[in-house]
Structures are given as C-alpha cells and as structure tokens.
Amino acid sequence: MMDWTDRHCRYFHRLLSREVLLYTEMVTAPALVRGGAVHLLDHDAAEQPVALQLGGSDPGELAEAARLGAEAGYEEINLNVGCPSDRVQSGTFGAVLMTDAPLVARCVAAMEAAVRAEITVKCRIGVDDQEPEVILPDFLERIMDAGVGRVTVHARKAWLKGLSPKENRDIPPLDYDLVRRMKERFPALHLSVNGGIDSLEAAEGFLRDGLDGVMIGRAAYHNPAAILAEADRRIFGQGPESDADPVSVAIQMKDYIARHVAAGGRVHQVTRHMLGLFAGKPGARHWRRHLSDAAHLSEAGPEIIDEALARRAEAASAAA
C-alpha cells in the first residue's frame, strides 16, 4: 500500500507474524527502468516472504522491472491491475487495464519469460460499466493462459470517473460471491479475496468457503496485533507459542530504530507505522500519543518506545 507498507512497516509486521505474505508498495516499472530508481527495491532479508508489486503496462519495461526485482531478491512479483488513481490512469496502468485483458496477458507473459520468480496479479472485478460476471472470467482465463497461477481479487469495481482513489476503496459495492464463483469455475487457480475484510474470523470464513487466501490491507495496518499476531496459529496452524506478544515486538523494534537513526534516518519514519499496535486495548491512546509527539523531536531515539510502553502500562493499570 502506497506510503504505508514501506520497508519499516514490513519489518515491524514481520515481527508480528512469521507466516503471512507481505507486499511492497507499488513501484512503477518506468521509475525503475527509465528513472533508475532501484533504491525503491531496498528491503531487509528479514521481511521475507515479501512480494514486490509493480505498476506498468509496457511488456518490455515490466519484464525489465521484474528482472531488477528478482535480482534484488523478491521471489514473487505482482502486477497491479487495481489502482484507480489519476496519475496511474494517465500512464495506462492499474485498474484501467481491466479493459485490456490481452495487454495484461502480454505483460505477464513477458515478465514470466524474464524471471524465475512467480508472477502474480492483483485485480478488481471490473471498471465503470463493465459486466464483472462477463469480463472477470475472461480476464482470469487469459492471464492463466499466459502462465499466472495466483491472483488476488479486490472484490469491487473501480469507478474511474468521479471517485477519488480513497472513495474507490469503499463506495463501489463488494461482490464476494462473484469471487467465490470464480474459484468454483477455475479450481486450479490459487485465488485470494480482498476488500473490507477486517478480522481473522472473517478470513477463516472465506478459507472455509474454498478460497485459497485472504488479503487484508487497512485493518492489518491500523490494528496489526489483531490481524497479524494471531495469524500464524489461527490461519497457518502453528503452535500457541507462535502468537506474537505486542510488548515484546515493540521492544524488538528498538534495535531496528537504533540502526535506522544511526544510518541517518528519523525515528518517526519507523514509529508512524506502530501507532496501532495496541488498538482496542487499554492505554492505546497513551501509547499512540507519546509515540507521535516524541518521535518528531530532533533528539528522539529508540528510548521513546520504553517511554510509550510505560505511559500505556500506567494508563492501563489506572483503568483496571
């Protein structure tokens, strides 16, 4: 997710779950290939498994971007066919590609030919006045023929005219049933559902229905403990010891923050992703407030984690 799942966020999320698959922000193929912005591929080996998401619509450029991604260590490269923003529409990529399945098939075929990493796709159920029932099976069939075996479907249309990117994540209605029917129609396709899923209970329901995976975006970011800390046990069948303890994860982040500051970074760049760690728990507000206030001070260092934990604990015991 742009501006959210940067490398600091992913490092933090990986401490909460060993098993979930993480995604980078979308990186555009032109930025990598024409702009030479290969620093956008930087990540820590500890984040793995992490998929690189690319945006683009030129097969040759995407193939080259995929090659750079594979060289940087990504084992999965995902093509974005879901992003509705204007900037992305003007470059002919993102959700508007739902209207040109043959081009998407050529893009993924070129990417497949360039790398051994797995090529996957994230798409919508359609755009504007398309009939999802009609175009989605055709779209999936074409990209499967081009070699794609794993797809995530954001189960709503993107309306390319008149809605902001943010509105396009909430307003077009969700059609989970259509995604379930696609799994019945293409049993060999590894199909994950995305959009509006905000708990592990809901995720378990989709898996019981036969879907192969569930992608959770905003809920995992805003309440990472509720979604990620129990996922290894509940979804991936690990033992009870696999549940991550949010306090211990916060403490482990101190080393990471110290390294980031030593390398010239700002504490805030890391801690901004950690504000939701105690969401819904006693003292959450005190944790959040201390982290956001203290992280902006120029002399701030990893000790602000201890301070915020102490404020949280005090507030929680006062409330008990």
Ligand SMILES: Cc1cc2nc3c(=O)[nH]c(=O)nc-3n(C[C@H](O)[C@H](O)[C@H](O)COP(=O)(O)O)c2cc1C
């Ligand atoms: C801040 C933000 C940035 C996003 N950036 C991307 C992106 O780079 N690539 C992408 O495929 N989806 C992106 N999305 C969409 C999410 O991946 C997801 O499809 C959408 O939020 C619906 O899922 P959710 O209800 O679980 O959040 C973004 C969403 C948000 C909130």
